[in-house]
Structure formats: structure tokens, C-alpha cells
Amino acid sequence: MVVTSTSGKVRPIDSTVLKPRARGIALRDIVTPATTLWYTVSVLYSDLGGGELRPRKGASDMSRWLLPLLASVVAIATMRPAAQSTALFSFHSSPWLNLHHFARASARGGPAPAGLSDAESRQWAAGVEFYKPYAARDLLFDDGMVDVKHALRGAEGKASLDGIAIDAGLKDTLERLMPIYRKHMWPEHERLNRAWIAAVQPLLERHGTALSQAITRTYDSAWPSDPVPVDLSVTAGPNDAYTTGPPTHVTISSSAPSLQGLAALEILFHESSHSAVSNLFQRVRQAASEQKVSVPPQLWHAVLFYTAGELTTRELKAHGVAYTQYAGPGLYANLCGAGCREKIAEHWTPRLDGKRSIADCLSALVASFK
Numbered sequence: 001m002v003v004t005s006t007s008g009k010v011r012p013i014d015s016t017v018l019k020p021r022a023r024g025i026a027l028r029d030i031v032t033p034a035t036t037l038w039y040t041v042s043v044l045y046s047d048l049g050g051g052e053l054r055p056r057k058g059a060s061d062m063s064r065w066l067l068p069l070l071a072s073v074v075a076i077a078t079m080r081p082a083a084q085s086t087a088l089f090s091f092h093s094s095p096w097l098n099l100h101h102f103a104r105a106s107a108r109g110g111p112a113p114a115g116l117s118d119a120e121s122r123q124w125a126a127g128v129e130f131y132k133p134y135a136a137r138d139l140l141f142d143d144g145m146v147d148v149k150h151a152l153r154g155a156e157g158k159a160s161l162d163g164i165a166i167d168a169g170l171k172d173t174l175e176r177l178m179p180i181y182r183k184h185m186w187p188e189h190e191r192l193n194r195a196w197i198a199a200v201q202p203l204l205e206r207h208g209t210a211l212s213q214a215i216t217r218t219y220d221s222a223w224p225s226d227p228v229p230v231d232l233s234v235t236a237g238p239n240d241a242y243t244t245g246p247p248t249h250v251t252i253s254s255s256a257p258s259l260q261g262l263a264a265l266e267i268l269f270h271e272s273s274h275s276a277v278s279n280l281f282q283r284v285r286q287a288a289s290e291q292k293v294s295v296p297p298q299l300w301h302a303v304l305f306y307t308a309g310e311l312t313t314r315e316l317k318a319h320g321v322a323y324t325q326y327a328g329p330g331l332y333a334n335l336c337g338a339g340c341r342e343k344i345a346e347h348w349t350p351r352l353d354g355k356r357s358i359a360d361c362l363s364a365l366v367a368s369f370k
């Protein structure tokens with residue numbers, strides 16, 4: 001497997017994991033050495049109050065020039081995190097996960113692959129037939145389907161499904177289909193996945209830190225300590241993206257026209273907010289129950305769409321880039337009815353501006369549905 005790193009160099013990797021990082025040293029790389037260095041300097045210096053550091057009595061001549069030098073290095077090292085960002089997401093492109101989604105889509109009437117031999121066509125048709133019961137099951141709300149996806153994530157980079165805990169018939173089917181899939185479809189699907197990842201990396205380098213901070217500031221939460229895993233798949237169900245968890249795992253269609261370009265940035269932060277990052281489902285439900293108001297079931301999701309869309313728009317606008325949000329009026333109307341987007345704009349915008357608490361904003365929003 002060969003992927004293009006953020007520096008533009010082509011490097012071989014064993015797994016199909018690619019973690020975008022800010023240029024230079026990531027925060028986690030310098031915390032330990034900086035901390036160690038700081039400890040070293042602290043031992044050599046005595047703190048005389050007010051944070052000022054002076055050489056201890058009896059410090060050697062060498063320490064008189066070495067210690068200020070060390071202190072300078074520490075100062076530089078401890079300043080760097082402000083300009084750096086740790087990896088927010090880890091990107092994956094797994095043939096097993098792609099085949100699973102593609103076979104399911106084929107069983108739902110998706111296009112059959114072209115250029116297959118008669119024997120391959122028969123085998124592919126048999127596999128698609130096997131997948132028909134899976135095609136009827138929901139990728140997100142059916143726990144069994146989530147379990148299958150989760151198990152297949154463990155097969156990333158593996159030639160077979162040995163040791164992967166899925167139904168024996170499904171395992172046999174996937175292993176029979178894989179040679180056909182690898183020969184006729186995977187190269188193009190992998191190219192799409194890699195292109196999507198490569199396109200979003202510079203956007204994340206430029207806007208990822210600011211956007212993640214705006215998101216967590218809005219929701220008064222913290223970004224996950226580990227990068228959010230994101231699998232790219234040629235198809236990812238009816239909504240082109242879905243998120244399961246905990247633990248949070250995002251699947252995004254690399255071929256969906258609506259998720260290309262700047263929209264990739266919004267969808268990453270939208271999907272990763274389907275987690276403790278936003279906690280919106282519980283928060284909206286609580287606000288509604290406190291006032292005994294019946295609100296549209298997808299109101300929380302509309303707020304999530306609005307937040308990721310608006311914050312992406314604001315971040316890009318600050319850099320002089322115009323952006324049309326993923327969700328238009330029709331989607332908001334489907335989620336929470338006519339006039340819903342306007343209600344969210346009125347009552348939730350103060351939260352985006354940092355002028356009102358989450359509870360107050362959601363209370364006002366919920367009250368508008370009385």
C-alpha cells in the first residue's frame with residue numbers, strides 16, 4: 001500500500017491508516033521531551049518567586065551559559081503547541097469494509113460491476129443474493145450490522161478474514177467475492193478513497209484546529225483524546241455518511257458528489273459531533289421534557305447540522321472563502337418542519353456567538369415549538 005503523505009512525499013505503509021498532522025512536530029511528540037527539559041532546568045535553577053528563574057547558588061560556570069540556553073530551548077518548545085495541532089482524525093481505506101458496503105448496495109439494486117468473466121459473474125451474483133437479507137438491514141440502527149462493520153474494521157490490511165468474528169456464511173461470501181472485487185473494482189474505489197483523504201488534508205491543516213475548538217467551545221465539551229477514526233467507503237448507505245459509537249467511528253462515502261471539496265470539512269465535524277462531543281440528543285430531549293414540549297424527533301439533528309454548517313462557514317469566511325452549507329432548506333424542513341431552520345438560527349446563534357448558555361438556548365428553542 002502506498003499513500004501520499006501531507007508533505008507530498010510518497011511513502012509505503014503496512015496498514016491503510018493515514019493520520020493527517022500539522023506540519024512539523026505534533027503536540028504529543030514534544031510534550032514529553034519539553035516536560036523532561038523543563039524538569040532539568042527547574043532542578044538546576046531555583047524559583048525565586050513570581051515565576052522568575054535564577055541560577056542556584058554554586059551553579060557552575062558552564063551552567064551560567066548552558067542554563068539560559070536550555071531555558072530558551074524550553075521556551076521555544078513550550079510555545080510550539082500554540083501553533084500546532086494534534087491529529088483530529090485517522091483515515092482508513094479498507095477493502096473489506098468497502099466490499100461489505102458495496103455488496104450490500106449491489107443487493108439493493110446498485111450497478112453490477114462490468115468486465116466480469118462468466119464464472120466471476122456467477123460468483124458475484126451468488127454473493128449479491130446472499131447479501132439480500134443484509135441489504136434490508138439498517139447500517140446504523142441495526143446493532144448486528146454495526147457489529148459486522150466493527151468486526152471488519154479489524155481485518156484492515158489482512159488478506160483473509162481469519163479470526164474476524166462474523167457469521168460464517170458472511171465470511172465465506174466476502175472471501176469468495178474479494179478476488180473479484182480486488183481485480184475489477186477495488187483499484188478505482190481505493191483511488192476515490194485516497195483522493196478524498198488527500199483533498200481534505202490541507203483543509204484540516206488550515207482549518208481543523210480552529211473548527212474543532214469552535215465545535216467544542218459551542219458544546220462545552222472536549223475533543224476525543226485519540227483521533228476520530230474515519231473509514232472512506234465507495235458507498236456508505238442512504239445518507240452517504242454515518243457514525244456509530246461509542247466508541248465513535250465514522251464512515252463516509254468517497255464517491256458522493258455532495259461530500260466533495262469544502263463539504264468534506266463540514267461532514268467530518270458533523271459526523272464526529274454525533275457523539276459526546278455534542279451530546280445534543282440528550283440535551284434537546286432534556287430541554288423538551290423540562291417544559292413538557294413535544295418537539296420534532298430530529299430537532300437535535302437539525303441543530304447539529306446547523307452548528308457544523310455555520311461554524312464551517314464562519315471559519316472559511318474568516319479566510320476569505322465563500323461556502324454553501326451541506327444542508328439546505330429542504331433538509332431542515334424534512335428534519336424538523338417548516339420554519340425550523342429559522343427557529344434554530346434565532347435561538348441557537350447566541351450559543352455559536354458564545355453569548356448564552358447551551359441550556360438557555362435550547363430552552364428557548366424548545367419553547368418555540370409550544
Ligand SMILES: [Zn+2]
Pocket residue numbers: 270271274301304
Ligand atoms: Zn448527522
